[in-house]
Amino acid sequence: MTGYTPDEKLRLDQLRALRRQWLKDQELSPREPVLPPEKAFSGFWHRFLQKDSVWRRFTRPYGIVETKPKIFPGDTILETGEVIPPMKEHDTHNHH
Template sequence: MSGPVQDEKLREQQLRALRRRWLRDQELSPREPVLPPRQLGPVAAFWERFLQPGDLWRQQVHKFYQAGRFVMLRVLIPAWAITYFLKYHVQKLPHGVVATNPRIFPGDRILETGEIMPPLRDELHKHH
């Protein structure tokens, strides 16, 4: 009966060795992880180079830029879009349209005064 016990011990020893090797392989060397270089867009690359020395005025310029970008993208453009939509798609009359009184012809009654427009005088000009 010593055969199967020896086989089990050998199998456990091999598994322990494999686990130890696997754990050793999981440790990273100082050179890892090797990542590809970051690809920055033109604006991000500019700010990356601009902020390298870390001067205070450069930091203030960057904060001003970020605040202006936030206001433009999050406040002004949405406000303009909402105003445009309300002005041209929701309102019954577009902004700036002035309603005029209808034309009055002879014989019509003027609603405000109740007066009836007299007929036009015949003009006796000698033209066709």
């Protein structure tokens, strides 16, 4: 028994036609765009994420936290001119 049955031959022809159509569909025509169309908000996000964008000038990253400078005995407060007095001596015999 050699060759294909009529059903097998029909199926092979159909598969061959589908493969050819698929390959043809993969080729780009000169007018067909290669890249997808630009999304509506892409321009906004591009400007928003720039280093010198407006919102970055008025906001700070969460990692940057300002702390007040430490005050030690003998330091002078600039606004009032007040000098911080020395600390009181504490008993050293507390925890027996």
